[in-house]
Amino acid sequence: MKIALAGNPNSGKTTLFNAITGKTEYVGNWPGVTVEKREADLNRKYRKIFPEGRVVDLPGAYSIAPYTSEEAITSDFVVNEHPDVIINIVDASSLERSLYFTTQLLELGIPVVVALNKQDLVKRYGNEINIDGLSKALQCRIVPIIANEGVGLKELIKAAAEAAKEGKKQPAPEFEGKGTEDEKYARQKYVKELTNKYLKRNRDPSQITLSDKIDRIVAHPVAGLIIFAVVMWAVYAFSIEGLGGYLSEYFNETLFGEIIPEAANNFFESIGLHPLLHSLIVEGAIAGVGAVVGFLPLIMVLFFCLGLLEDSGYMARVAVVMDRYLKKIGLSGRSIIPMIVGSGCSVPGVMSTRTIEDVNEKRMTTMLTPYIPCGAKLPIIALFAAVFFPESSLVAPSMYLVAFIVIAIGGLFLRKIFGWKSTSVFIIELPEYKLPSVKHAFRHMIKHAKAFIIKASTIILVMNTFVWFTQAYGWNLQMVEDSSGSILASIGNVIAPLLIPLGFSKWQPAAAAFTGFVAKENVVSTLAITIAASSEEVLSLPGGVLTQFFTPVTAYAFLVFNLFTPPCFAAIGAMYTELVERKWLLRALAFQFSVGYLLAMLVTQIGTIILYGKLATGFVAACIILILYAIVIYYLIKRTSSGKIQFSTVTR
Amino acid sequence: MNMPLAKAKVGQRAIIKSISGNEKIRNFLFTLGCCEGEEITLISALGGNYIVNIKDSRYAIDKRMANAIELVEAG
Structure with missing residues (x-):
């Protein structure tokens, strides 16, 4: 049984891959670290939950339509090699952008489980995500996780095993304007509505934060x-x-x-x-x-x-x-x-x-x-x-x-x-x-x-x-x-x-x-x-x-x-x-x-x-x-x- | 009033009016949520590089791209 890990760059795919397979692939807290797909069996702990699970870690992509060659690897794999289940890692601190790719993955017919990663950041920002509501709207399982602390991984693998075993065709999300020439705008609108409905933002993301102040020094042309x-x-x-x-x-x-x-x-x-x-x-x-x-x-x-x-x-x-x-x-x-x-x-x-x-x-x-x-x-x-x-x-x-x-x-x-x-x-x-x-x-x-x-x-x-x-x-x-x-x-x-x-x-x-x-x-x-x-x-x-x-x-x-x-x-x-x-x-x-x-x-x-x-x-x-x-x-x-x-x- | 992102004030929230440049880059920006009608905030201008907020994330872009993004004032 093949499990594909797909998601935006720097959403934590390789961290999750290492955690559930016991491998030590290269992880960096910056986008574009993974440039090739990598495969490994689930480690013993998770094999009990999902026997014969083999995980494929894919390079990050923002969209199914590839912009870079490593994005192409990802879309080629999920489109052509028919994994049994896709775990879509979603960076919960950047939900709207991530869901754009999610809605595209949901259209492939392959069972999708969404791993809602970086829950710690969501909490820190004081944001709230209505997971049940979002799960119903997307018609797929959603499991909240914190990949680098190992939180929620058992539940995630369990959900992936269930979805793979059922083998039901993943229903595609329906939104107005689908199939038309302006589909991408329609999709964006749909994603925006979803986000507004199920994400309660308690923080204005455009506010200057401490991180920004540090950047002004660290990324400064001379000081940096x-x-x-x-x-x-x-x-x-x-x-x-x-x-x-x-x-x-x-x-x-x-x-x-x-x-x-x-x-x-x-x-x-x-x-x-x-x-x-x-x-x-x-x-x-x-x-x-x-x-x-x-x-x-x-x-x-x-x-x-x-x-x-x-x-x-x-x-x-x-x-x-x-x-x-x-x-x-x-x-x-x-x-x-x-x-x-x-x-x-x-x-x-x-x-x-x-x-x-x-x-x-x-x-x-x-x-x-x-x-x-x-x-x-x-x-x-x-x-x-x-x-x-x-x-x-x-x-x-x-x-x-x-x-x-x-x-x-x-x-x-x-x-x-x-x-x-x-x-x-x-x-x-x-x-x-x-x-x-x-x-x-x-x-x-x-x-x-x-x-x-x-x-x-x-x-x-x-x-x-x-x-x-x-x-x-x-x-x-x-x-x-x-x-x-x-x-x-x-x-x-x-x-x-x-x-x-x-x-x-x-x-x-x-x-x-x-x-x-x-x-x-x-x-x-x-x-x-x-x-x-x-x-x-x-x-x-x-x-x-x-x-x-x-x-x-x-x-x-x-x-x-x-x-x-x-x-x-x-x-x-x-x-x-x-x-x-x-x-x-x-x-x-x-x-x-x-x-x-x-x-x-x-x-x-x-x-x-x-x-x-x-x-x-x-x-x-x-x-x-x-x-x-x-x-x-x-x-x-x-x-x-x-x-x-x-x-x-x-x-x- | 229209202006390119490169000329925007730091901390100013604005709406993207248009993005020039080739199709491929525009499509890429689109997947990030950077397209006409969307909100963008210039967080810092650092010499030749600009840090912007699009949706919930920060990106660093270069001058060429900052000049290609045309803004109108929000509101």
């Missing part, structure tokens, strides 16, 4: 930008340098630096394990995975903080603040949503670009979203900040500032190169602020921690084994005395010369950057295996073994290189899905690679001159490359502005 910068700095400083950093230090230096390797060494020696296997496990698996998992506390603290922020309703305001600035580079406030999601992981971030209708804006956002450092890039940032800049709480958060600057400049270039014009208009619903739920933030944290551990124990473990073997063996499949004769070193040495102008031309960093394309955490684990495992030190020690490979300037350049070249394979796959055409994927990758390379080169070359008063190696090569870049960009822009090639296809 400063607040956003401070909030982001606080979150990342707290995660990387504060509590998260403190715990990670213990994990890295004590737990994975001493306790676990020593215990493993003693254990393997006592059972007389083959030295080769012993070395693979301790120097490959434990050193590599440990170097990544050591950053787990930091990831957890970050996602806890982001969870609190998301739940508060603040993120919708960030979109408003950023809208006017993003307009200048051809984007809009819509583009900030994928970027915020991308601060967790670029894959869902890139996927949520499908809420953007303007095709050029969507392409640009797809190319730029991976520049927001994701959770997997955090260990790289934290590692280099700890080793090279232990005194500064600014270096790690500065990567996010750099990311925004790169997005702005990169966006400008993309626009020039492809001759894009901004056509989009921006509108976003502003949910009322609420006290963020610690439970929600905690779930958010656990979900990401789990994903992180799973990734570390699968893909990263496999890569580590590969890295360990290739750095321990030569091409003749004999173990090498010195890893400089290994397979990995010879691969790294092929790439390394290309990195000379960037300031890190040894094979180890080259190999690390290379494995980073599989998953960004691999950068840390590869450095751990190739550099730290042979020394007795922990990789993340301030002023430790990494300083033999980087100066602070080239360390920063290496960070920039890893952050602003193309993301991992999974994110590249997501980009391909959203960009659709192969040629656009290739353009995106070329763009991202050029930006990362150029930026790292500039950091090294300019930084070395300013800070050390000398020319970095590869200065001449860097100058030549810079000139080539300038020529190519000039040519591309000229080609577009002369109108020979029309790249943009304006959708509307």
Whole structure:
């Protein structure tokens, strides 16, 4: 039996979905978080009431006639796949708007149960809804619920089970003017009458509230930008340098630096394990995975903080603040949503670009979203900040500032190169602020921690084994005395010369950057295996073994290189899905690679001159490359502005 | 007196007279309850962005859209 969850954006569908299935899908207190349909069985508690119930969570829609592509998913599903029952989640604090969609759902003939959500807000406003009356008028079951507190869910599932079992055709609402050309006006009138009849408003919604007063500061063009910068700095400083950093230090230096390797060494020696296997496990698996998992506390603290922020309703305001600035580079406030999601992981971030209708804006956002450092890039940032800049709480958060600057400049270039014009208009619903739920933030944290551990124990473990073997063996499949004769070193040495102008031309960093394309955490684990495992030190020690490979300037350049070249394979796959055409994927990758390379080169070359008063190696090569870049960009822009090639296809 | 939303006074309640722009956006606004004859209140004007109340909800819209919404005074 299929239960479809349908309703307006930000009405609480995914919150309800998670509550009745036990899943932990991404929820944010802002519209447009769900962009794909998701399915799961009811959890045990509710299966007793509704056996074989399978729930489909649909993206939010304001109407059956789709405006955005995720609205289309919703209407396609309810129209074509005939769920056995539709649970229509209605935001009771915005009843009139929600009922418009409800009346359309009632016309499909599929049994509908209305879940009247956000009863707490209704009470707070002092409003009253005559549920029995409305239920009779619409001829469907209505159950009042508070999804995020779990209130009324049993009754809701019971009602859905009854409706599905009866299997009676849902009677459509009758109103004057139905079937005529002006049906939508007639429907609106009908909905308005219903609302006036069954909703007693004891609050004038157009009154200025506390929430509005907060918005005037938080969404203000200048103050809002400063607040956003401070909030982001606080979150990342707290995660990387504060509590998260403190715990990670213990994990890295004590737990994975001493306790676990020593215990493993003693254990393997006592059972007389083959030295080769012993070395693979301790120097490959434990050193590599440990170097990544050591950053787990930091990831957890970050996602806890982001969870609190998301739940508060603040993120919708960030979109408003950023809208006017993003307009200048051809984007809009819509583009900030994928970027915020991308601060967790670029894959869902890139996927949520499908809420953007303007095709050029969507392409640009797809190319730029991976520049927001994701959770997997955090260990790289934290590692280099700890080793090279232990005194500064600014270096790690500065990567996010750099990311925004790169997005702005990169966006400008993309626009020039492809001759894009901004056509989009921006509108976003502003949910009322609420006290963020610690439970929600905690779930958010656990979900990401789990994903992180799973990734570390699968893909990263496999890569580590590969890295360990290739750095321990030569091409003749004999173990090498010195890893400089290994397979990995010879691969790294092929790439390394290309990195000379960037300031890190040894094979180890080259190999690390290379494995980073599989998953960004691999950068840390590869450095751990190739550099730290042979020394007795922990990789993340301030002023430790990494300083033999980087100066602070080239360390920063290496960070920039890893952050602003193309993301991992999974994110590249997501980009391909959203960009659709192969040629656009290739353009995106070329763009991202050029930006990362150029930026790292500039950091090294300019930084070395300013800070050390000398020319970095590869200065001449860097100058030549810079000139080539300038020529190519000039040519591309000229080609577009002369109108020979029309790249943009304006959708509307 | 007619004027675009972008020129309205903060806190002023008004009736929407017309909305210009393409069909798709107008239809979308319609589903929010933003269409001719409906009430709209400008809550705040923040540089290039406007916060409005339509029915029971708050929305932030940009200048282009605020200029496309033509108002008449309520009453």
